[in-house]
Amino acid sequence: MSTNQKAFATGVFVGRVWNPAVAGPSVVVVRDGNVIDITSKTVPTMRDLLEREDAAAYAASAEGPVLADLEGLLARGVGTPEANSVHLLAPNDLQAVKACGVTFAxxxxxxxxxxxxxxxxxxxxxxxxxxxxxxxxxxxxxxxxxxxxxxxxxxxxxxxxxxxxxxxxxGPDAEVFSKAQVLSSVGHAADVGLHPISKWNNPEPEIVLAVNSRGVVQGAALGNDVNLRDVEGRSALLLGKAKDNNASCSIGPFIRLFDATYTIDDVRNAELTLRVEGEDGFVLDGRSSMKEISRDPLDLVGQTIGRHHQYPDGFMLFMGTLFAPTEDRDAPGQGFTHKIGDIVTIANDRLGALTNRVRLSTECAPWTFGASHLMRNLAARQLL
Incomplete structure (x- = not known):
């Protein structure tokens, strides 16, 4: 049984797929091996679902048409999907995408x-x-x-x-920065991008919290905070250039909502695995243990949202990683860096597996579907 099959056997998993029938995204729930469309006037976006106090219970019982078979959807090959096919998107939509750095020794x-x-x-x-x-x-x-x-x-x-x-x-204050723009994150099986100027970079396997506008953590997903070590290393003032590029943020495959089967304590005790498989035959295996984080997840949430900063549409929060690749890939002493075509898989037994292919940001599919496009699409579907 695969990591995803084991993970999705229990719990409430919600996400977003591109639905060619409506030329836009649908909010979905995983149930009985199927991916079910639960988009409605009540829940037109993932933001609206996460604002509900009964988010998990609502999603678990919501009715709708089956859009895809789960196994087939997850098994789709990596790369840019065809526009007329049902495929996974990042599970977040209107949320800000924030990240905490330097949270592991x-x-x-x-x-x-x-x-x-x-x-x-x-x-x-x-x-x-x-x-x-x-x-x-x-x-x-x-x-x-x-x-x-x-x-x-x-x-x-x-x-x-x-x-x-x-x-x-x-120190007392956590590093909290903006990782990606609203709606710019990519999902499972998509390409992730490296800025062409970078020659020293790596994946960062992380857990991403889904937090609503009230600061309530509603669930968690996996994430790849694609990192340009040389760009940030030149100057911390280049953090934005190092972190926020086309297709440089991957989240998915779904958000697992908190319920009786999955809580913040499961996040605190989570073990993540990472595998990088290169076209050159190179294989790198890594791990990240949330048990070794130096700040509690809820402390990181509290440092992000409060009277000092509000998020009316909620936010997704990358919490950092223990993983720091030092194994040489080519020249001795130079450590690891990506090569174009690398396949990166981040996995956890409770959240599934998130797989992406590495390309240059300039060669990944451009981000063209923004907030204005989403609003127009939902209005045309009479969901607003």
Whole structure:
């Protein structure tokens, strides 16, 4: 039994598919091996479903036509789909797409290395050895913002290895940034894009929380926060250029809504696997354990939404990753970087598997269906 088949055996999974019959997206639920259209005037968008206090119960019982067989939909080959075929979209629509960075000690060290290497992969290994010798295991199990974290901060400043990445990693304030524009995320089996200027990059396997306008976490999905290590490493002010490009954000395959079978504690204890398979025969296996995150998921939500910042349509929140690839792919000491054609699969036994193919952002299908197109489409379908 595949990861997706095991995951979807229980729980309430909702998402979005492109429905050629209406030339637009439909909100769907997975039930009995089928993908069922539950779009209605009550729930014209995923945003509207997540605003309901009874989101899981509503989706579990909502009626509608079957749009596709689940197994067949998930088995579709990667790449740009035909416009006249039913295919998965990112499960989010009107939500802002936010992300928290530097939330795991191991990946935090890699951000420090990127910064000190100024985006040069050739310098990374020597810097990694030096920084690791100074920091050692001092960051493991350290709670961000705690008195113990403050002492470690003071010690690192004395050692001359303080960094802006350590500040957001163990300081009181989390890094929260905008990952992608509304409706620009891609879904399962789509291409993901690398900006052509990048020569040092990697996938980032993460859990993505689905949060409504009241700050209530309604569920979770898998995500790939495609990362350009050299671009951000040159300057933190290039974060937007490193993170927000055409097809650089993948979420899916569905959102699993919280209910009696799946809660925030399942997110806290989640184990993610990552596999990269290259056309050159290269295979990379990685993992990310939410048990090692330095900030609680609900703390990250609270630092994103509140009286200081509102999200009327809710938001999707990437929570960071433990995964930091250091295995050499080509030249010794240069670590891992993507090659065009890589197939990336991120999986979790409770959320399924999210698979994408790597291409350049300039060669991925352009993003053309924005909020205005969605509103016009829904109005034409008499759903608004």
């Amino acid at each position: 191991r990946s935090m060290i890699e951000r420090v290395i990127e910064e000190r290497a100024a985006g040069n992969p050739d310098a990374a290994q020597k810097i990694r050895e030096k920084v690791s010798a100074v920091i050692g295991e001092s960051l493991r199990d350290l709670k961000a913002g705690s008195p113990a974290a403050l002492k470690v901060k003071e010690a690192l400043i004395e050692e001359g290895v303080w960094s802006q990445y350590l500040e957001v990693g163990i």
